[in-house]
Amino acid sequence: MIERKATTRHPMVVPALCLRRDGSEFHAVTVDISSEGLRLRSATLPTVEERLICNIRGIGAAQVSVVWVGNCDFTVRIFGKAPSPGEVARRFIELARRQAKLSDVVRVHKRIVPERTAVEVVLANGRRVPAQILNLSASGVALALDNPPAVGEVILVGRRQAMVARRIERGIGAAFLEPLDDTAISEHTAL
Template identity: 30%
Template sequence: MIEAARTAPSPPRPARSADQRRHQRVPVAILGRYMLADRREFPCQTIDMSPGGVRLTCSVVGQIGERVVLYLEHIGRIEGIISRHTAGGFAVHLNATPRKRDKIASQLTWLANRETLGLPEGRSHERLVPTHPGVTLRLDSGREIAVRIIDVSMSGAAIASATMPAIGAIVSVGRTPGRIVRYFEGGFGVQFLLPISPDKFHDGMTL
């Protein structure tokens, strides 16, 4: 009976191993923005990420223990606490509900496997259709074209247009600078040079 009592605690070990696997860091580069406790905002990019934490490269480093709000393309808005400083940035321990952690895990798996499996370029789940989709597209030459925004994410937009600027051309979608990155039937995709600020990303936004 004594020996049985000593071995009784062993069953929880697989659960801990499963939890560690679920929170394994994935090397992934995702553009985004972060807001420190003093409400200053800066662009950033992830180095690696798990459902429980993320390591960022950025220009301004907050204090350890400071609350930070992140907005990452494909992931959305998440919050956390700065857990440590790293070379060129900091790491964040994420505060997320189990449902949000599961979503992050799914997105990270997809992002990590996309290139390996040859999957097509994905579209963020955080895309919106602006209330006023009509906008002026300005080319480097100074030419202006009336176009329509099909949808927009923090890092880019799908544009409906009869005119097709060259791939790689620098343009301004309204006041937001970007680059033409792809064509599709009836229009083209623009990648913004800097992500849109989280507090401006909503269906009534203007570019």
């Protein structure tokens, strides 16, 4: 029996702008780099084998090919020659080391897409609006909704209070005021 060595992952979080061949673009955030490739998280997902140009803060533009797509993240491999894949990996690992020094504790909660994505959101003014859960973690939720509320606004997502932390392409990212237990998050979680 051949035993596989565990892949070393270097976590790092930096913004990226991904450009498709048709000229459209979408925003992503890097998650980590390993021998398997560079993992990014986004509300917009490419397809496996799609080729992109990812402009990554602190790294620059890299030609990549998508090798895996999940519910809210995807993995790419660098194939361009300028900068070379080895040079990009070195830059990422150095950036990951610098970020690790800034914080000894890096907490990244598992994100899932629940079976029931429809949810009602109550805005600060009491107005009720329908929304779709893009992804969910113990610490927060990404929601697609029309006319997103302002960053900093406290809202009610289902039965959970949350504060709008950021705007995303199709809606908002909100942090729960009282995080859920990470073990309670599954495809069956209902807000």
